[in-house]
Amino acid sequence: MTTLSLKKTTSAWIITILVLFIIAISFGITMRFNQGRDINLNPDTFYSIMTVHGVTMIGIWSCAGMMAVNYLLSRYVKTSVKLNVFAYAFTVVGVLMIWASTLIGKFHAGWTFLYPLPFRVAWAKWGTPLFLWGLTLLAVVWLVWAIGMVAQILRNYSLSESLAFQHLSRTKTPAKETPPFILISFVSLIGIIICLVTAAILMALLFAEYYSNGGFVNDPLLVKNLTYFFGHTIANEALYLGLATLYEIMPEVSGRPKFKTTWYVALGWQLSLFFILTAFFHHLYMDFVQPISFQIIGQMASYLASIPSAVVTVLSVIFLVFGNKIKWNIVNGLFFLGVTGWIIGGIGALIDATISNNIVLHNTLWVPAHFHTYNAMGNVLFSLAFFFWVGNEFVDSKDYSKFNKLLLALLIIGGFGFVIMFYIGGANSIPRRYSVYPKELNLGDILATLGGAFASVYLLAILWIFIDLMKKCIKVFSSAR
């Protein structure tokens, strides 16, 4: 059951996420215009902005997925508003710590803070501990939050039911049904817990070196594996949380029957947890000292992860829509567009996850190309769909607004135009994470300017959505029930 306090907390999350999103997009546009030499930033300022852009985007969209799941869980289990408020409050503190370390302290080791770069201090001395403590705080708080939600699910569903094992039989009808939303949320939260525990171990190792004054030194290859296990998994699980909301909301706003958990839905999502936890090896393809078996597992798991996604989720959405008269609105429109962006980004990811391609694509603009596609045109749209849906709950309305054609055009032209410049750059060997490009690679300049221009169009769409949503989000604070 949703309460007013849950609505208020969710509203606070939405306002905070969108404000941070708008600022983080502005940082991204600033970077592209600097790469295009339209403006001129000091390299340390550029890389500080790059660091804060990455960490903010990963953070806010993980939170968006978690808080959406937290809201929808209240339909099935008793949820704790206190836990939600705790997560919100400490997330704000963690973000402020990270922003202070990067924007004031000029910490610029990148959001992946690849060891031992954070310890080669080229910024305020306090920047490194503040950044790492900020991240540690976020990891611990989200860990507590995720464990809390898993515990809440386990009160109503046994472990086996939460994983929908009773649905695996093709002949027997299960005594108790596990809704797809519960299954996907549970699987994704388990993935998040595993990756946040890894983050905590990683932080402990880094702090051990930092505070031991040279008494303890880390192994760079081990730390790199841990870093990418954490980074890759959190980014992917955030997207899966977005899919959980899609399964729950899309049919009901489209006037279609709810999705059901069948044997293949259960099996597909159980397998995706396994694949997503082993696909991260693809980040280390160019480390030839890594055991070759891990590299092969990386390519295999990256390929296999696409099977349940495509055969289960994508086809479910196609079957939901195809040949059925759908009441299209902003909510299911964003979900549908998001699925399209997610698949297109997934193709870009599969190309990069192929080792023989990776040797000429690794750390080129192909990397931001594919992850911006499935984030900016995938996961973000899933979360925005949830925001519009819950915004109507705030004002007790079932009358969802239409998807304005101009807004749709701004999103598509801005979003895809922005990522296309990255893909062309990647195929032309332009490196990622360069504040400016050397003269040999100056094709990157014009692509960056165009990318920045398209991203500005995308930003206009987000500002439009922000203004639209704020009316409903603010209203909930003056509501008496």
Added chain:
Amino acid sequence: MKVQLFVLILFFSSASVIALIAYYVFRSSQPTTTNKESVKDPIKKRGIFLFIWFFILAVIFSVTLPKSPYYIFTDETPNQVVYVAARQFFFMLANEPIEPNVPKMEKIEVPVNKTVEFRVTSFDVNHGFAIYNERSELVTQTQAMPGYVNKLRWKFKEPGNYKIFCLEYCGAGHQLMQSSFVVK
């Protein structure tokens, strides 16, 4: 056709097909649509799709895996070994091993169409070691990681001046980090 152009064409054509399917599915759901029926026998269709997709992935996997850098030129004895050590924000290249405290930078020439082995490490943070040809195309790469030596083998098909860029973010001078060598 070089790999980069091939994957770009592959990506854009796949993205166009996906966009067209999405539009077709969307159009089929319009209130004005008549004589449309929702999908019949969805489980069978899922099965067919699963089989086709798995088959495509299995073929691509089998074809591409042997082309991975870990397997190419491994049965050949390198004609030349080049030692590479990266530091913020420069590369050291030499024909003999490089000691951390003895900076060494030599002019490197390697033979065309012969196997060359680059032994790449770093003396501080993680760096990238990416080789670009005269047309500024990325030819091959590996990582330069402190405490480890990555062995990259390559056979250059064209003579010329090759550039080296760092492709792993390593700090505020990352974009300035480059070197070069000659293939004769």
